[in-house]
Each structure stands twice: as C-alpha cells, then as structure tokens.
Amino acid sequence: MAEEDHFLYALSSNNAWAGYKAHQNPQFFPKLASGQSPKILWLGCSDSRCPETTILGLQPGDVFVHRNIANIISPTDINTSAVIEYAVAHLKVKHVVLVGHTACGGAAASLSDNRVGGVLDTWLTPLKAVRYANLEELNAIKDDKARATRIAELNVEAGVKVLMANMTIQDAIQERGLEVHGCLFDIGCGKIKDLGFGTKGRHGFGINGTDEIVRGKHAQLVFRGGNASMAVRP
Numbered sequence: 375m376a377e378e379d380h381f382l383y384a385l386s387s388n389n390a391w392a393g394y395k396a397h398q399n400p401q402f403f404p405k406l407a408s409g410q411s412p413k414i415l416w417l418g419c420s421d422s423r424c425p426e427t428t429i430l431g432l433q434p435g436d437v438f439v440h441r442n443i444a445n446i447i448s449p450t451d452i453n454t455s456a457v458i459e460y461a462v463a464h465l466k467v468k469h470v471v472l473v474g475h476t477a478c479g480g481a482a483a484s485l486s487d488n489r490v491g492g493v494l495d496t497w498l499t500p501l502k503a504v505r506y507a508n509l510e511e512l513n514a515i516k517d518d519k520a521r522a523t524r525i526a527e528l529n530v531e532a533g534v535k536v537l538m539a540n541m542t543i544q545d546a547i548q549e550r551g552l553e554v555h556g557c558l559f560d561i562g563c564g565k566i567k568d569l570g571f572g573t574k575g576r577h578g579f580g581i582n583g584t585d586e587i588v589r590g591k592h593a594q595l596v597f598r599g600g601n602a603s604m605a606v607r608p
C-alpha cells in the first residue's frame with residue numbers, strides 16, 4: 375500500500391464505522407453530540423497498541439483520556455495537570471486509572487545507556503530516575519522483556535504517588551470517594567492487571583469480595599480479584 379493510501383483507507387474506514395454505528399443505533403451520535411459524562415479518566419501510553427476505549431471494550435463517551443510517551447505523570451506537566459483538573463473537578467469522573475504496559479519502548483529506552491535524541495531524553499528523565507532508584511532490583515532481572523515490564527510497573531507506582539499528591543485528586547477523594555488505580559496492560563494477551571497502587575491499597579479492586587462495576591453506555595467493565603474484564607450489557 376502506498377504511503378498516502380493509509381490515510382485514505384482510514385477515512386473510508388471511518389465512513390463505514392459511522393454508517394454502521396448510526397444504523398445499529400440511530401440515537402448513538404445525536405446522544406454523543408449532546409454532551410459527555412465519562413466515569414473513567416485513563417492516563418496511559420501513546421503506544422499505538424494501547425487504544426484505551428478499544429481495549430476496555432467501551433465506546434466513545436465512556437473514557438476521558440490523556441496519553442503520553444511511557445505514561446509519565448509529572449506534577450509540573452501542565453498538559454497532564456489540565457486533563458486531570460477537567461476530568462476530576464468538572465466532569466467528576468469516578469475513577470482515575472494510570473496504565474503502563476508491557477513491551478513499552480519508553481521503558482526500554484530508559485533502561486538503556488544510549489541517548490534517544492532530541493527532547494525525548496528530557497521527557498524520559500523521570501523514568502530514568504525510577505531506574506536509578508531501583509537499579510539493584512532491575513539489574514538482577516536477566517530477561518530484557520521482564521526487566522522492561524518491571525520498570526513499567528515501578529513507573530506506574532511512581533505515577534500513582536504523584537496522582538495521590540495532586541490537590542484536585544485529594545479533594546475529590548475526600549469529598550466524593552474518587553478512586554485512583556495503577557494498572558498494567560499486557561499487550562501479549564490483551565488483559566489489564568490491577569497493580570494495587572492507589573486508593574484501595576495493595577489488594578486493589580474487589581476487596582472484601584465485592585466486584586467493582588464501571589458502566590459505560592454500551593458495555594460494563596467489571597473489576598474482580600485484581601483483574602478487569604469487560605461484559606457487554608444486554
């Protein structure tokens with residue numbers, strides 16, 4: 375396929391999708407156009423293999439999103455901060471979910487001593503700091519993939535700490551029980567694992583045997599025993 379054809383194909387695919395959705399439910403787009411009330415704020419990696427709404431099995435309108443390279447949560451990043459502020463204080467989402475993933479290029483780059491170049495090394499500095507703070511543990515992992523997965527987990531842990539210190543998030547936790555979660559998406563099997571960081575501590579979702587159910591417009595996400603699974607609503 376010639377390079378320009380990818381864009382034309384995407385546009386024609388969009389046209390087919392819009393036609394299918396409108397045919398399936400004539401109210402789908404008019405309802406979307408009337409406003410949004412997402413229950414989840416997803417903070418994830420820009421990686422093309424981690425499209426949040428798709429992998430959650432949810433629909434447009436269900437997830438408010440900020441993604442950046444290696445899902446780095448930095449308190450001085452005004453982009454991340456603005457998204458958090460709007461989602462938490464204005465849209466009043468019920469869950470803030472920070473999601474790292476396996477096979478993350480940013481994680482791999484932070485484990486290397488080579489420079490990526492340009493602004494990328496600066497961007498990855500917080501992840502490098504995570505590496506140096508956990509050097510002994512990371513160096514003890516001989517398998518490259520396992521080491522990259524482990525630093526991705528440590529990065530989520532560090533990011534959740536920043537989220538828990540965010541004043542907008544702190545207010546919402548106290549005032550209305552906002553929940554903060556740290557997760558890892560396994561690209562190799564498509565599943566999201568709760569790492570147990572955040573408002574519910576190490577036991578994560580489903581503590582005391584209760585399942586956490588997040589309802590989207592067309593599907594619901596069930597957090598059970600530390601794992602999220604998706605069920606399409608009848």
Ligand SMILES: [Zn+2]
Pocket residue numbers: 419420421443444445475477478479480481
């Ligand atoms: Zn990534």
